[in-house]
Amino acid sequence: MQCQVCKKAQAKVHYTQIHDNQVKKVDLCDACAKENGINDPAAFALADLVLGLGASQKIEEVTTTTGAEVACKNCGFTQTDLKKTGRLGCSECYVTFAEALDSLLKNMHKGTRHRGKVPPVARRAMDLEAHIRQLETDLKAAVAREDFESAASLRDAIKTSRQLSPAS
Numbered sequence: 001m002q003c004q005v006c007k008k009a010q011a012k013v014h015y016t017q018i019h020d021n022q023v024k025k026v027d028l029c030d031a032c033a034k035e036n037g038i039n040d041p042a043a044f045a046l047a048d049l050v051l052g053l054g055a056s057q058k059i060e061e062v063t064t065t066t067g068a069e070v071a072c073k074n075c076g077f078t079q080t081d082l083k084k085t086g087r088l089g090c091s092e093c094y095v096t097f098a099e100a101l102d103s104l105l106k107n108m109h110k111g112t113r114h115r116g117k118v119p120p121v122a123r124r125a126m127d128l129e130a131h132i133r134q135l136e137t138d139l140k141a142a143v144a145r146e147d148f149e150s151a152a153s154l155r156d157a158i159k160t161s162r163q164l165s166p167a168s
Helices: 029-036 045-052 055-064 079-085 100-106 120-145 148-164
Strands: 013-019 021-028
Touching: 021 029, 029 120, 045 120
Parallel strands: none
Antiparallel strands: 013 021
């Protein structure tokens, strides 16, 4: 494909712009792209696309605060690689780049810990089992302090809760 500006060199930069619902595409050689102020696409921080706008700046901020570029001891992946690709090299990178990833994940998600989803029926069963375990703990404490009236009511509550349990 030929450059649409100089019509001589091979087009290596393909620029697409959407403005007012109209798509404009321009194919440029490297020299014409630089003349027209279109940056080198290799320098574009893919981290901004994958992790959200501003991600590459946050990664760079952590690099400048630590003084030296951090690299994963397992795979050799650097913060520059993370900034350019928006991906990590291996599972150890999560530990290595934890400081940079922490703020990014907080902004992208509700928190930094994955809790998963639980169906409502299973959630109720889990909550009931936790309630029964708490009652059993309270029962042991009541027996230890010889509060037999409380122990009897806790025993009855455990029995009632087990009858409600779907496992029984």
